[in-house]
Amino acid sequence: MAVPIAILHQSVVSKIAAGEVVERPASVVKELLENALDAGASSINVTVNGGGLQLIRVSDDGIGIHSDEAELVFMRHATSKLCSARDLDSIKTLGFRGEALSSISAVSHMDLVTRSSGEEIGTRLRAAAGEITDRAIVSTPCGTIVSVENLFFNLPARLKFLKSDAAEKARIGRVFSRYALAFPGVRFRLHFDKRQKFQSLGTGSLSDVLVAVYGAETVEQLLEVSGRGRHGVAVNGYVSMPSLSRSNRREITLFVNGRYVQDSRLTLAITRAYHTLLMKGRYPIAVICITLSPVDVDVNVHPAKTEVRFREPNHVFNSIEREVRRTLLNQRALNHPMTSGWPHSEVVESVDWPAPFFFGNSVESDDLVTEDNVESETQTELPVTGLPLLRVIGQVGAAYIVAEGPDGLYLIDQHAAHERVLYESYMAAAQSARVESQTLMEAVTVTLDYEAAEDLRRHLDALYALGFRVEPFGGDSFVVRALPAVIGALTPEQALLGVLEHENSHGYELPPGEEDRIILRVCKRAAVRAGRVLSQKEQEVLLRQLEKCQSPVTCPHGRPTMIRISVEHLEKKFGRRG
Amino acid sequence: MKVSCLHENLARGLGLVGRAVAARSTLPVLGNVLLATEDSRLRLSATNLELGISCWIGAKVHSEGSTTVPAKTFIDLVGTLPKDQVDLELTERTQTLQVSCAQFKNDIKCIDSEEFPILPSAGDGQSLDLNVRDLRSMIGQVVFAAATDDARPVLTGVEVKIDESEVSFAAADGFRLALCNSALSSTNDQAISAIVPARGLAELSRIIGDRDDPVTLTLPVGRGQAIFRAKDIELVSQLVEGNFPDYQQLIPESYSTRSVLGTDEFLNACRAAQVFAREAAYAARLKIIPGDESDPGSVEVSANAAETGSNESVVDATVEGDAVEIGFNVRYLTDVLQVIDTPNVALETNGDSSPGVIRPVGRDDFVSVIMPMHIGR
Helix, strand or coil: CCCCCCCCCHHHHHHHHHHHHCCCHHHHHHHHHHHHHHCCCCEEEEEEEHHHCCEEEEEECCCCCCCCCHHHHHCCCCCCCCCCHHHHHHCCCCCCCCCHHHHHHHCCEEEEEEECCCCCCEEEEEEECCEEEEEEEECCCCEEEEEEECCCCCCHHHHHCCCCHHHHHHHHHHHHHHHHHHCCCCEEEEEECCEEEEECCCCCCHHHHHHHHHCHHHHCCEEEEEEECHHHCEEEEEEECCCCCECCHHHEEEEECCEEECCHHHHHHHHHHCCCCCCCCCECCEEEEEECCHHHEECCCCCCCCCCEECCHHHHHHHHHHHHHHHHHHHHHCCCCCCCCCCCCCCCCCCCCCCCCCCCCCCCCCCCCCCCCCCHHHHCCCCCCCCCCCEEEEEECCCEEEEEECCEEEEEEHHHHHHHHHHHHHHHHHHCCCCCEEEEEEEEEEECCHHHHHHHHHHHHHHHHCCCEEEECCCCEEEEEEEEHHHCCCCHHHHHHHHHCCHHHHCCCCCCCHHHHHHHHHHHHHCCCCCCCCCHHHHHHHHHHHHCCCCCCECCCCCECEEEEEHHHHHHHCCCCC | CEEEEEHHHHHHHHHHHHHHCCCCCCCHHHHEEEEEEECCEEEEEEECCCEEEEEEEECEEEECCEEEEEHHHHHHHHHHCCCCEEEEEEECCCCEEEEEECCEEEEEECECHHHCCCCCCCCCEEEEEECHHHHHHHHHHHHHHCCCCCCCHHHHEEEEEECCCEEEEEEECCCEEEEEEEECCCCCCCCEEEEEEHHHHHHHHHHHCCCCCCEEEEEECCCCEEEEECCCEEEEEECCCCCCCCHHHHCCCCCCEEEEEEHHHHHHHHHHHHHHHCCCCCEEEEEEEECCCCCCEEEEEEEEECCCEEEEEEEEEEEEECCEEEEEEHHHHHHHHHCCCCCEEEEEECCCCCCEEEEECCCCCEEEEECCEECCC
């Protein structure tokens, strides 16, 4: 049976459009907040009842809507933020599509109270499912109050897909805090069911908002990023020290020109900046504001406007990575005051180790200061400060070196430390294309299985650049004539096997380049194993070398090389100090 | 057991055997020194199971017997005693050794000598006399080239080869080789080949000191040991099992460039380069410039470390052949130059990717081969 083609009724169209913009209560909050901010509000109050389905009320002290224009807001594509298509090229406001209010009103009962600054009397409009049902004149302060009630009352299908009240509230809270972070100069207040959930003071300082969002203890472990990047890309914000991490990327918050965006590439830029600093599966907390000319960014990609396109995505990517990395590197140079945050339990056997250089109330396991090696670009720019001078006391379990520093006791993982030392010297040599290659007395023939041989054949060029002189010798055999000098004591067989070892079995993030990966694997092989008894002299040499490293406190895989137990902690544990 | 000896002899003997005491062993008795009366002499022995050293000192034996005394305690104690006669008397039942000297009286708890590993006697097997002075200098000339890590155990040893009229020592660590020969004082009817741990030889060189009496080398059949015996000392070392690399084929037969340098000047240039090179995997560059009629030529030694700086020294040399630029691990150069006692040394090369050969000028009993390094720019 043929169905006749017909133009959809206006109400159906609105509902379809609303589906794109208004997905869930949090999207309503987002749209209304953007309107309030675009109206130049300096104070925004949000009230949410019943997970947002009962009521969402956003009130601001912005410029308001003139009474003559108030009805227009319920029409689709009605906006004051855009006049011509050309304006799309340089959008400075958060909204511009003229869809938000009409879409929201199409799926709710809306109550709009507004007074523009030029008028004496305000206007009140009520609408249900997008149709204006009532209009009145009211007395109201300058600004706009939008109340959205019974959201999705006419879209039962959408209602079914909503999560619990608590989950929706959590989403609203996240959206809300994003805007609070993006606009530190605006006072935000959020009430859930009449209880104040969040408040920012509008002091204009991002760190104040961060305290409101994350709490003071977390904020102490954040580092300020501030850089006027190249190509007119400014990167500002805060990133967590490597000692503070999360198991997902959710806490990486990005703003482009004040607009919250989700961009997996920019998120990657931030995680890349932490390369070798965090263990696999750990992600930093970051709030990064990118400022660039509106001409260089296209926000008109999706109705929800969380996606943007950049004219020069690589510039943005590189600026972020560079600035974040620079911040992480400078962290040690800042020489943070030593504090003794003693996180948890009384049981010494457990993970009771303090956070070494920092206030350490981290809930995360890595209570360690970490520092990164850097690409040569940043390497030259930054001063390198070492560890404190350490005095070797001895070795424990043929695996750990015990050392004393001016600020407490250090336990150093000999394998991880040596790996770091080798990695940095190898990387430095590779980056300056000065890998010394030591010819072997006798060329060694190594026969591999087919798979490994294929693998090796693929790597031959990279290996050459890294100081290996390996030649195919018929079949799956190879002749090793020379090895990189840095790896010292490794036999040719061990070195080749190290190269071929599959990284996936080790559980760390893959470094970007093929050469990096090979270096990492070879260093892992070449590093002194746990279980080797080291002489006092060897231990000292290792520590001296470690002190010279760019980021001595993590191994190239991001695991800690050392644990510090501060003097205060010792005193406390021995009952010398309350 | 009751013996008397002179403090001087006891201290000297302990100094010799002390080096073989196992520093940290799960077997407590290996941390002890064996004291035993033997033919009106007192025998002191220590072993770490790889290396054993014994020494006999003159003593007046009042009654026979033996025990083992904790090495550190005993050595420290003897160090404090006056230079006088020392009386040692063991109470067997309690294994307590009374050490008395002048007005000092000490009791040391000992471990029964039954628990001490049996030290081999020379027994039968090939044996051969070696000249002490040759032996010491040969050991010094090769041990540095032996490997210090256990990746290839055979390379931690020195190959000792003896044929009818000549003895040769060779050590290699995978990147370099040192080989020296010496004529035998007596003829030998049976060829000997064994790999002796470099550490054992280094100890031997130390304990034989500047004696003149010959050292007898014995290789007891089937025991995997080498026994070096001088007049009143004996060193037993386990041999390393395995096949030593065939080094003869590694020594180039010809050269394209031969540079003769003053040993000391070359060594000093290498030492200076090492200061910088140690930051860059010990890589040093040698630029060999052949001479012409007016100028004999030169060798320029340079090193460059990104963080430390760079160095360049020019050593006058007599260079025959082609100009060449070659990289070496500078430690390998300093190691070998330090043991060459002739005023001049020759460096033979065949281009930048072939091994370099170092020989003392005027002697043909020593040669060292060093593999080159490729140094990126």
